[in-house]
Amino acid sequence: MKKSLLTIALMALTTGLVAPITALAKEVTLLNVSYDPTRELYVDYNAAFSKYWQAKTGDTVKVNQSHGGSGKQARAVIDGLQADVATLALAYDIDQLSEKANLIPKNWQTHLPNNSTPYTSTIVFLVRKGNPKHLNTWDDLVKPGIGIVPANPKTSGGARWTYLAAYGQALKAPGGSDAKAKEYITKFYKNAAVLDSGARGATTTFVERGIGDVLVGWENEAYLALKEGAGKFEVVVPPVSILAEPPVTVVDKFAKKHGTEKVAEAYLNYLYSDEGQEIIAKNFYRPRNAAVLKKHESQYAKVDLFTIDDVFGGWTKAQKTHFSDGGVFDQIYLK
Amino acid sequence: MSISPSITTAIPSSQYSNYQAKVARSRATSEPFLIRWLLIATVLGFLSLFLIVPLAAVFTEALRKGFAVYLAAITEPDALSSIKLTFIAALIAVPLNLVFGIAAAWAIAKFDFRGKSILITLIDLPFAVSPVIAGLIYVLIFGLQGWFGSTLLDNDIKVIFAIPGIVLASVFVTFPFVARELIPLMQAQGKDEEEAGLVLGATGWQILWRITLPNVKWGLLYGVILTNARAMGEFGAVSVVSGHIRGLTNTLPLHVEILYNEYNYAAAFAVASLLALLALLTLVLKSFVEWKAARDARLNELA
Incomplete structure (x- = not known):
């Protein structure tokens, strides 16, 4: 009651x-x-x-x-x-x-x-502790026998920034040209161990499944993996990279x-x-x-950053040239 | 879940019931000791490598951080909502496929009509189509750019990226199980008993409830168990239509993926262990049904 x-x-x-x-x-x-x-x-x-x-x-x-x-x-x-x-x-x-x-x-x-x-980021490398393969510059990544873990540029945004960072730095390097950049990017994806559909998938592939020698992707993702992976990894900041927005x-x-x-x-x-x-x-x-x-x-390394507008003439153009069906990525990856 | 490992084992027909007596161990049916031992060792090795070790791994990973973490992971609101959604999908998919499966099997096994083989092919279609395609079909039909997209939006009806889409995808991928289970069974039994009933003046419903269904009850139950297991475990088709909204449109398998991607391994495996338990329960039920079916068949023979 x-x-x-x-x-x-x-x-x-x-x-x-x-x-x-x-x-x-x-x-x-x-x-x-x-x-x-x-x-x-x-x-x-x-x-x-x-x-x-x-x-x-x-x-x-x-x-x-x-x-x-x-x-x-x-x-x-x-x-x-x-x-x-x-x-x-x-x-x-x-x-x-x-x-x-x-x-x-x-x-x-x-x-x-x-x-x-509201914020920017850039593309960096995450390597295994002690950097056993000595991967410090973009050129180091395309040596034979290096396993790169990028994501798939067709579905992942971070992977497209990664692609453009790799292509753009080759273009901007002394004596760089579209032909040279294409040659570089071909070698880059030849070394790709897997192409995950998203950035986080690529990180778990590298961190958890232990595949590949270097994860190339978001700075924020690399530092987060560093925080989660208790002393098993190192972040390497390349001298040149892209300003990701x-x-x-x-x-x-x-x-x-x-x-x-x-x-x-x-x-x-x-x-x-x-x-x-x-x-x-x-x-x-x-x-x-x-x-x-x-x-x-102090938490951001000094990198020479280039923008997509300066090097590629904006997203619409970059997308059309590089990532649309039959674009540069298709040409070099299908080969 | 495997597709149809033992369609025939559930058939309670007489040839199986005294199988053991007929092939008692004799020289003709047993191999030398060494070969028997080798075969058994191979099977056990294979089983432990591909089944027992992964299963043990799921539970050790799940309990690695202690039972409290395990419990927290499966009682967390997002996990609970994914459990709820998984049950909703199964609760709708199973009865629907039960009714349609019986109807289809009944029509196919007991009658002859034009287009029968086309119907059988259609029933098998969900097995032949990749689950991802199954999901995309619904995106193409109900998506905003699809056939009914703008009408649905104007009337405020959500199909894909909401619960109806998930239910539709689950129904699609589990469609064949009941029918596939019943068709061979009904065909083997023939239609003599139904015809006898008809001659004695039974109505259609009486024949269905008193003859057809009791004859196939164990096969039917077996089909339902498989349907349920697949509906709860489906990943691909559901993933396409889910939209992956945390706490709203994630089923158990999708929730496992999210947790895993968030570095939350203990929780991911805790939720995965629920799915593993479901599989184990399915196996126990399945064995029970098979045992019951065999026993019934033996009793029938004695009677």
Whole structure:
């Protein structure tokens, strides 16, 4: 009897008191469709953003995550995976959301600061402890008998940055030409032990399954593997590499449908805040904010970085020349 | 799961029931000691290398960081939601395939009609098609760029990258199991008993419930067990239509992959061990069903 009275009292409380409060404080869910290595970043960031958003508006935000190779993820959104925000490895993949499915405006990249890229990264080498094969420069990688673990440029964004870093440095080297670069990249993929479909798959192949002598990929991924792999690996930073810019966007069509445009935009904007940039640095990405970057300066090696616009004339052109069907990658890899 | 390792073993027909008595150990059926020993050693070696060692590895890896970590991994909200989703998919796929499997097997085994061989081929199609293609079929039909994509979006119906897509993919890949199990059994039994029932004035439903189904009950159960195991373990087709949203559209096998990719090996193997336990349970049930079927057949013969 006592218990049922209590239940009734509780029910009265819930219906009488809590209901109006929940009516005011909304619960919002966002879906962030992201590329492979950002799992840890967004676990930290989502918690921070929820806290910030609740303090600011009283609403609770739950951010659901989907991760995979960047190209594959773009394809899923195009096929109807209803992402509120897309945070992918490279601009070309987000361009496809506009081009293939008209989900976002063509000029999406102008909507947020720094070309909508809240952080940058680059491509480095991860080798086994003590660097037994002495792999220090790009030229060392293409010696016979070296097993390289890149990912598949057809599906992985990081792998495309890797390809472009390898090609671009050969092009920029003294006496470099397209022919020389093609020759280099042919040798590079001849040494490839496996081509995983995503960056994280490549990392587990190298770290867990012990395949290959060197993992060539994201800086953030290499440092994370270093942290997880307790003293079994070393990061080698090549003298020259590419400035990788992974952009973010609200997927307007789906966000509008869900009524989440405002939250989604705030979610991406907060990436540029001091707290957001701090979390970015903590996860080994390179923050845009100069003060935060300076604070964490010691964790980023000095690399001579070139951009895709300077060397390849932008993503659309690079994609068409190198990664489309019958492009340079197909020509050299099928050989 | 293996596809159909023993379609015939579940057949409770009389030729198997006193098999042992007929081929008791005699000189004609037994090899010299050395050869027998070698064969047994080979089989045991093969079994332990390909089955027992990996199975043991799953459980040792799962328990490497202690039982508390193991328990935490399988009771974590994302893991629980993947368990729930896996059960939902199986709970829908199994009854659907049970009904359609019986209907198809009944039509094929008891009647002659034009296009019968085409129907049999269609039933086998999910075995012939790679699961990835099975998933892509649904993306092509229900995806935003597919046939019904924009209509579905306008009406706010989610098929792929949501639970319906996962259920559809599971139903597709498990479609043949029940029918494949029943067809040879029903064909072997013939239709004499049904015809007798008909002559004695039974209605169609009476014939189904009192003659056809009781005759195939063990084969049917065996098909259901296989269907269930495959529905819960399917990776490829489900992976294509899942969208991989943590805690929402991940089934158990997909959750294992996610955990593994997040350097969370103990948790990945803990969840994998659930799938391994499911497989073991399937094996026990399967043996039980086979034993029951054989016993029934023996009893029938005595009666």
